[in-house]
Amino acid sequence: MRTPRRTTIALVSGVSAVAALASCSSSGAATADTADETVSQPSDEATASEDTPVQSGLTDGTYSATGSYESPAGQETVAVSLTLADGVVTAVEVTPEATNPTSKQFQTKFASGVADVVVGQPVDGLSVDAVSGSSLTPEGFNDALAQIVADAQA
Amino acid sequence: MRRPEASFDAIGTRWSIHVDGPLDVVTLARVRSRIAAYDAVWSRFREDSLVAQISREPGTYRLPAEAGPLLDLYATLARCTDGAVSPLVGRSLVRLGYGADYALRAAGDAQAAPVWDDVLERDGDTLVVREPVLLDVGAAGKGQLVDLVAAELRDCGIEQFVVDAGGDLVHRGEEPFRVALQEPGDPTRAIGVVELEAAALCGSAVDRRAWGDGLHHVVDARTGLPTRDVTATWVVAESAMLADGLATAHFFADPDRLEAAFDHTYVRIAADGGVRYSLGLPGELFS
Numbered sequence: 517m518r519t520p521r522r523t524t525i526a527l528v529s530g531v532s533a534v535a536a537l538a539s540c541s542s543s544g545a546a547t548a549d550t551a552d553e554t555v556s557q558p559s560d561e562a563t564a565s566e567d568t569p570v571q572s573g574l575t576d577g578t579y580s581a582t583g584s585y586e587s588p589a590g591q592e593t594v595a596v597s598l599t600l601a602d603g604v605v606t607a608v609e610v611t612p613e614a615t616n617p618t619s620k621q622f623q624t625k626f627a628s629g630v631a632d633v634v635v636g637q638p639v640d641g642l643s644v645d646a647v648s649g650s651s652l653t654p655e656g657f658n659d660a661l662a663q664i665v666a667d668a669q670a
Numbered sequence: 671m672r673r674p675e676a677s678f679d680a681i682g683t684r685w686s687i688h689v690d691g692p693l694d695v696v697t698l699a700r701v702r703s704r705i706a707a708y709d710a711v712w713s714r715f716r717e718d719s720l721v722a723q724i725s726r727e728p729g730t731y732r733l734p735a736e737a738g739p740l741l742d743l744y745a746t747l748a749r750c751t752d753g754a755v756s757p758l759v760g761r762s763l764v765r766l767g768y769g770a771d772y773a774l775r776a777a778g779d780a781q782a783a784p785v786w787d788d789v790l791e792r793d794g795d796t797l798v799v800r801e802p803v804l805l806d807v808g809a810a811g812k813g814q815l816v817d818l819v820a821a822e823l824r825d826c827g828i829e830q831f832v833v834d835a836g837g838d839l840v841h842r843g844e845e846p847f848r849v850a851l852q853e854p855g856d857p858t859r860a861i862g863v864v865e866l867e868a869a870a871l872c873g874s875a876v877d878r879r880a881w882g883d884g885l886h887h888v889v890d891a892r893t894g895l896p897t898r899d900v901t902a903t904w905v906v907a908e909s910a911m912l913a914d915g916l917a918t919a920h921f922f923a924d925p926d927r928l929e930a931a932f933d934h935t936y937v938r939i940a941a942d943g944g945v946r947y948s949l950g951l952p953g954e955l956f957s
Contacts, residue, residue: 631945631957636859639850644863645672646686648837648873648904649852 576600589616680705683836689828697826704822708815712807714760715770725804731797740807740814741792743911747919750931754922756891758783760804765894766885780894813872813914816840840870840910854902854939864953870910874917875902888921897921901941906952907934
């Protein structure tokens with residue numbers, strides 16, 4: 517897929533995704549893929565780009581860490597960069613670093629893109645077979661809505 | 671397969687069935703019959719449905735075979751969204767004005783949905799209703815019906831087809847089907863295109879089925895209020911039921927959490943216009 521030009525951050529949140537695994541997939545709904553690897557806490561290689569250490573309060577800045585974990589294919593790593601502004605995480609960038617193809621696939625699976633905005637194009641100019649949006653609404657709904665508008669204008 | 675072989679209106683939406691060659695009358699009759707049977711059970715807009723009966727009388731009910739997978743999915747989506755997604759939002763929607771009479775006016779304060787275990791007990795296809803409750807399977811039911819129609823086509827020996835129920839689609843076959851993602855608020859524009867191949871695509875948006883200030887059909891079961899943070903979602907998944915249910919869940923849950931639990935890709939448009947999407951989405955977004 518074409519990556520939007522205005523993509524501001526690309527994020528992979530493998531760690532939070534694994535935390536989420538425990539919370540809602542216990543019913544067996546999880547795909548078989550997701551349980552093959554576990555991500556441990558990032559190792560102690562974190563380096564803050566600003567000198568002030570993070571203690572009780574959170575200091576703004578960009579922080580980077582490399583997380584390592586044991587996969588069935590051996591040791592793998594994933595890089596995480598996180599930006600704090602006013603104590604709030606404003607950007608997360610995770611770079612898949614796995615060397616094993618399967619591990620790389622897992623790291624990429626949890627990758628999301630973020631775009632500030634998308635710019636609509638006329639459907640007429642696109643070569644498409646169908647359009648998907650909100651479901652077409654029931655006729656009764658539309659009729660009632662038209663009636664309410666009419667009442668409001670009366 | 672570009673042009674539909676059959677189009678008709680059912681369950682309040684426009685259906686198109688695309689196949690190679692003509693669609694025979696027996697197959698089409700089976701499709702129509704399957705849709706009618708589903709509606710007779712699950713519609714909350716008709717007095718004679720099973721759902722309507724459950725909303726009037728406590729008791730023990732036998733559910734059809736499709737109830738198991740549907741309600742199991744709802745249970746998992748409820749866990750992934752901390753209870754925001756629930757099939758028990760029927761009365762919440764009626765309170766907001768979206769009932770069988772299409773009042774489209776809120777009747778008092780929002781009403782949270784009851785908690786499943788407080789009012790219902792299900793064992794396989796047997797449902798014990800302790801208190802009358804209004805089921806609304808709007809989040810995943812239409813998708814499931816698309817899958818059931820697809821199953822009818824397969825049973826009739828059709829291997830390559832597209833079933834399109836008002837923008838919720840399932841594709842089976844080799845040649846991809848290109849689907850525009852309609853821009854919220856403007857049916858003439860698209861924000862991207864998905865190349866659908868042997869998969870299902872479902873979308874949910876709050877722009878069209880809205881009837882007042884902040885009133886629309888995607889309701890948080892915990893509060894009974896329409897959600898405000900997200901305006902549109904699309905999901906590509908193996909089945910339309912899953913895609914449909916996840917399209918609703920993406921209004922409420924962190925995408926990572928849903929991606930960890932279900933194999934799918936998504937696009938989510940927030941109220942501020944920002945977009946988040948799976949890098950693995952089969953298609954492109956315009957930006």
